[in-house]
Amino acid sequence: MAVNIIIFGQLTDITGEQNLILKDVGDTNQLVARLNTMFPAMANAKFVIAVDKQVISENTILESNSTIALLPPFSGG
Amino acid sequence: MNSKHSYERYNRQTLLKGFGEAGQEKLLRAKVLVIGAGGLGCPALQYLAAAGVGTIGIVDNDIVSLSNLHRQPLYSTADIGLFKSETAAKKLGELNPEISFCIYNERLTSANALEILAPFDIIVDGTDNFATRYLVNDACVLLDKPLVYGAVSQFEGQIAVFNFHSANNAPAVNYRDLFPNPPKENEVLNCAEAGVIGVLPGIIGTMQANETIKLITGIGTPLINSLLTFNALNNQSYEISLQANQETRSLIPATKEDFELMNYEWLCAAERSPREIDITSFDELIVAGNTIFIDVREPHELPVVTEFKHQRIPMSILKQALIKTDAGTIVVFCQSGKRSLEAAEYIFALNDQTRNVYSLKGGILQWINQHQKKVTV
Secondary structure, rough: EEEEEEEEEOHHHOOOEEEEEEOOOEEHHHHHHHHHOHHHHHHHHOEEEEOOEEEEOOOOOOOOOOOOEEOOOOEEE | OOOOOHHHOOHHHOOOOOOHHHHHHHHHEEEEEOOOOOHHHHHHHHHHHHHHHHHHHHHEEOOOOOOOEEEEEOOHHHHHOOOOOHHHHHHHHHHHHOHHHHHHHHOOOOOOOHHHHOOOEEEEOOOHHHHHHHHHHHEEEEEEOOEEEEEEEEEEEEEEEOOOOOEEEEOOHHHHHHHHOOOOOOOOHHHHHHOOOHHHHHHHHHHHHHHHHHHHHHHOOOOOOOEEEEOOOOOOOOEOOOOHHHHHHHOOOOOHHHHOOHHHHHHHHOOOOOOEEEEHHHHHHHHHEEEEEEEEEEEEEEOOOOOOOOEEEOOOHHHOOOOOOOOOOOOOOOEOOOHHHHHHHHHHHHHOOEEEEEEEHHHHHHHHHHHHHHHHH
């Protein structure tokens, strides 16, 4: 099973990509752990996670083809 | 609407189905406060004034600087050094003399925020830092005011309507339901460091005006309890739903007294470190001599400083440069004061914490601003 990840804002400076597809991640905790391994700088970045356009605040099971958005806070004006 | 003037001025929007003269009456009776008359605030203010929002408040204590103009076209080159709130009100009054303006030429703090926000129906957040964003959010929750939020970074913007009680009785979401606590230092860059494409705050600020007009007139579907992200590079937008979170309520001061005691600067780690000096001390050191000044910005970064003698050692090579010195004092600076603080901490540690090493708080942009102000005011 694969999930789609959309990366926003300056998080793309870390990932180098706006879109990623990751296989074999069962829940959002696993997803974060995988991202931290792939991109160590992610561990220090602040962002919220939305699964299929809903912001989540606790570990969430991912379905095949779920779309996960990683959104950092912006302060500029 | 009683005057022929008004009828003609707003004709193209009152023609709209669902808007009509009733919608215009609602706008003319509305009171909207725009906090920050910068990249987001300027376009928001222009469209709100043009649309006939009857009372518009403007909070900003900053002055117009040259580096603002690429994204704040309400101002002109001749306005450099003038106060934004006053300049904006003057220009908007020329655009629409039928509405009134309240100018707050002061920095929003927990001491004055509740009093400033209280008379208004809707608050538009056009601020440029986390400390004020959290302050504005918490004040809106306390006073139960809808907040039209907008923020930008580089090529992306976010818009949302917070703290609006919709008809379906869903609990109103606020900014802390999205980001409960401010980021720590180094978790995100600010605008002066990250950069922003000029039209982006134009787009996002205009969308904030649009959401505000929709809330006032009751047309369409405002972004209530939703966050929209727009990417100016690929034109993609992405909307997510937000939920109110009971736990975040505990982070917001429960009473006005508690709010007034909150230090939002401290909350957002913006307080002054012992390695930072202000502009006055910086200028004293320039005059005094026996101080090495180091610009840690990268070679491409402007403006080039010609006002005082200094070295350029970009942050990217600073750690190879191994600055050991016998000079009395070393002062580093960058654009906004963030990188230079990191550099100051580094050089301080490298010299066994025995030298006076400081970073210019607010950076060279604020220093230049301050000096332009002295020349022009």
